[in-house]
Amino acid sequence: MDWERVDGRAPDEIRPVTISRNYLKHAESSVLMEMGETKVICAATVIDQVPGWLRGAGQGWVTAEYGMLPRSTRERVPREHARGRASGRTHEIQRLIGRSLRAVTDLSALGERMITIDCDVIQADGGTRTASITGGFVALYDAFEGLRRGGVLDHIPLEDFVSAVSVGIIDSAIIVDLNYEEDSQSEVDMNVVMTGSMRLVEIQGTAEGRPFTVEELRTMVTQAERSIRLLIKAQQEALGIASLGQHR
Numbered sequence: 001m002d003w004e005r006v007d008g009r010a011p012d013e014i015r016p017v018t019i020s021r022n023y024l025k026h027a028e029s030s031v032l033m034e035m036g037e038t039k040v041i042c043a044a045t046v047i048d049q050v051p052g053w054l055r056g057a058g059q060g061w062v063t064a065e066y067g068m069l070p071r072s073t074r075e076r077v078p079r080e081h082a083r084g085r086a087s088g089r090t091h092e093i094q095r096l097i098g099r100s101l102r103a104v105t106d107l108s109a110l111g112e113r114m115i116t117i118d119c120d121v122i123q124a125d126g127g128t129r130t131a132s133i134t135g136g137f138v139a140l141y142d143a144f145e146g147l148r149r150g151g152v153l154d155h156i157p158l159e160d161f162v163s164a165v166s167v168g169i170i171d172s173a174i175i176v177d178l179n180y181e182e183d184s185q186s187e188v189d190m191n192v193v194m195t196g197s198m199r200l201v202e203i204q205g206t207a208e209g210r211p212f213t214v215e216e217l218r219t220m221v222t223q224a225e226r227s228i229r230l231l232i233k234a235q236q237e238a239l240g241i242a243s244l245g246q247h248r
Helices: 088-102 128-149 180-184 214-239
Strands: 017-021 029-035 038-047 061-068 114-123 162-170 173-176 188-195 200-207
Touching (some): 017 128, 017 214, 029 128, 038 128, 061 088, 061 128, 088 114, 088 128, 088 162, 088 200, 114 128, 128 188, 128 214, 162 180, 162 214, 173 214, 188 214, 200 214
Parallel strands (some): 061 114
Antiparallel strands (some): 017 029, 029 038, 038 114, 162 173
């Protein structure tokens, strides 16, 4: 392969990962998720009510909100409320985060309460949605752990870990965990969400510069799986557990 990554990583190498828990003072739980130069604060809020359409159903809800701070990028991004509404991109990303977290949550065990994971990008260098999912899971676990310790729940209603990573193709090379410069020149851009048991939650793949083959798709998913195993290990190390049956 003649083409080299801008930061010198191997094609299948993810960026350095740091997961800092209890980052904020007031949130029920919070995480600073760092993947390379991408930094996202994931904060959980618990309320004892559910959306109107779920009242009386005997189950809870997990949802997410996502936003980029004005100077998280090289040029200032106006706050979306100043423009009157969130962009389609923002809606898409926060729905993805919510779906990913709900995929591993036993909502019936949560009771009629809702947990919102706010994902605020304070520095963007590619992979903000995947970092939000990975960090958001840790914040969700800690929120559940707080409810368990407080006697509200008798166990943590998580059925598996969940994490996500980006995969792309540049100059026919398949690479994982793209930073901004790589993402902006990729021929194929894909985000893969998987559980700890390596079951797929979602694949978002787009031909940005050229169509891609089924064989390339298989290779990208395989590379994503290897990377997600590493990210889930980082989640486990941050939480101090090897499995969801453990408590700290």
